[in-house]
Amino acid sequence: MGEVNIDEFFCPNEACQDYGKKGKGNIRLKEYYGKQDTALLRCKTCKKTFSENRGTPFFGLHTPKETVLRSMATD
Ligand SMILES: [Zn+2]
Incomplete structure (x- = not known):
């Protein structure tokens, strides 16, 4: 962890x-916590905080670049 x-x-x-x-720019890094420097993130839109482990169901996997680019293009 550490760098997110x-x-x-x-x-x-x-x-x-x-x-x-x-x-979307709504996710902000709040702080790091715990032994593994887990990132605590905050959503500016709903004001909720969550850990980096919750923030992505694809944790540890790589989203294909193509998919990422496509979803960005449709925004
Ligand atoms: Zn939110």
């Missing part, structure tokens, strides 16, 4: 209007 790429995260709060959307 904010652009890879999205809000895990299903009630949030930016839920599941990456690269």
Whole structure:
């Protein structure tokens, strides 16, 4: 852990209007915590905080670049 790429995260709060959307600029790094420097992230839209482990269901996997680019293009 330690270094996180904010652009890879999205809000895990299903009630949030930016839920599941990456690269919206709503996710901010709040702080690091714990032994493993887990990143605590905050959604500006719904004001919820969540850990980096919750922020991505694809944790440890790589989203194909093509998919990422496509979703960015449709925004
Ligand atoms: Zn949110």
